[in-house]
Amino acid sequence: MHDDEQKEYLEEPLRLFRKKIIPKLPSNIQKRVIGEVERLEELFVDSRPPRFAIIGRRGAGKSTLVNAIFQAPVAEVGAVTAETERGAWHTYKNTSQKAVMEVLDTRGFGEGDETRFTQTEEDVWQEALSSRYPDAILFLVKAKEVDARVTEDIEQLKKLREIIKKKHDYLPPVIGIVTQVDELDPVYDTDPPFDEEKVANIEHASDHMEHMLKKHLPEVTGILPVCAYTAFKNGEMVYDRRWNIDELIDFLLEQLPGSTWMQWARITQAKTIQIRIAKTIGKSASAITGGVGAQPIPLADLPVITGIQMSMIAGIAYVSGRKLDRKSMAEFLGAIGANVGTAFAFRQLARSLSKVTFPVAGHAISGTLAATATWGLCKAAILYFIEKRPVHEAKEAYKNQSEPPTD
Structure with missing residues (x-):
């Protein structure tokens, strides 16, 4: 390292x-x-890389969140190496800082489409978790979809934690993340800092997600709303619409073991x-x-x-x-x-x-x-x-x- x-x-x-x-x-x-x-x-x-399981339906903003944390297009430029049939573990690398983060991939989470793979999602998790486990689980839900099949997804989240507990005697903390809050009403208020009406709607979405998560998973560590949208050109950030990302980064440090802190500092800058x-x-x-x-x-x-x-x-x-x-x-x-x-x-x-x-x-x-x-x-x-x-x-x-x- x-x-x-x-x-x-x-x-x-x-x-x-x-x-x-x-x-x-x-x-x-x-x-x-x-x-x-x-x-x-x-x-x-x-010292070692931090490891996360980033859970969310297609379009929930997993890659966008990773890029926002790195402040670089690491999830879009082929800096990801798949280690199993479905890429169960991805390695994201910031070449300028030589900083690495490992993410347990959950493509297809909650979508019910297993036909294109020879293994079920649970089989892949079992294999991926045989040698290592995530330090924390990030559960992503779009702000406009906090009512949409969230209970179903939470059950799969609990199943993943049970596998980790059985294999490694460790229950990773769960952080609920409400993504794409910039899409909430009013639609014209897209760039932070948001006005009072938008903030009220963000709080409402966050409260609802917290209620749903804690109803089925009382020990959930926290709920944080974010906007992670960024745009890059030639590897440089040319547009930054991030909101509450710094608060998320600070919060995640509390959930990570000290052995990952050096890398987390270099990743987040x-x-x-x-x-x-x-x-x-x-x-x-x-x-x-x-x-x-x-x-x-x-x-x-x-x-x-x-x-x-x-x-x-x-x-x-x-x-x-x-x-x-x-x-x-x-x-x-x-x-x-x-x-x-x-x-x-x-x-x-x-x-x-x-x-x-x-x-x-x-x-x-x-x-x-x-x-x-x-x-x-x-x-x-x-x-x-x-x-x-x-x-x-x-x-x-x-x-x-x-x-x-x-x-």
Whole structure:
């Protein structure tokens, strides 16, 4: 999923930390940092594509929704590879970000036409689900059709979940999505933001779908109305009528395992998602460096702390869609005045020397400073890589360090 150099920055410091450092830490410190290491390992080492089952009748807007999420015509230009007779799993790939999403295909869902295939739909599901399962199920219904045979479709949806439960002991969350809300009355109000009458009709359609779904599937996770219409020319978006897609993307993050977050950030290219994941990385890295920094081993922990910080920066850069190599790492650190060979090393040296100057309280002071410096690097990396702010703003964020949030 990452090229070799990116992988080196993301994963290697964590492997070394787990192998060589954790066993040497006092038990109370181990407990403090092991969960944070596991969190970063889930994000970096176990990183994989998100997997969805997108359920809906023909014309419900499955391909349109995928394109709206990717902001690219990935579902229309042959970027889909079928793995079974009916293409039960599709792989959608954004070549510019090298981001991948896997979708369980349900062509013919609810249509009752099995004559053109040698297997029934249920047989295909059984085969497709033999080795993997969707992280979540997206149940799509057109806004104008929330009354049309929805009960029938819900029964098939429940059957699919039962197969997943039996094979993998996992019940994926179900998110109901009301699509093509721009087609509701008034017909002349087609471009968001919609007026009050249109919004009222959207809410009515959503409420009805929620009632129908929860009547037969009480544990449904949520209902979101969307307009996903986009138009592309030569691979570039030339018309954008998306509405509520960002809210859907944020909501779906909550349903996905942490191992898919890195890919989800690159797929959606949503800054809110990128920043949220970056802060998660920064909090964990700060807790780890703070724990190591509190140990009474002057200077010996510098390479460990620096390695974790470099892994954090690489992760934030990766989430932003940036390919990180040694040159760009050096450019970032130099730009904010944290060059590993000069200011950055002196700052860390001063932090470790505080243990010598304050032999008892110095350990806690050192740990706090290590965590604070790491959080400062996190804030600077977010500004530099994700928000693409001027260098001086990233430098200022690093200089004006504050303690990482505890929530």
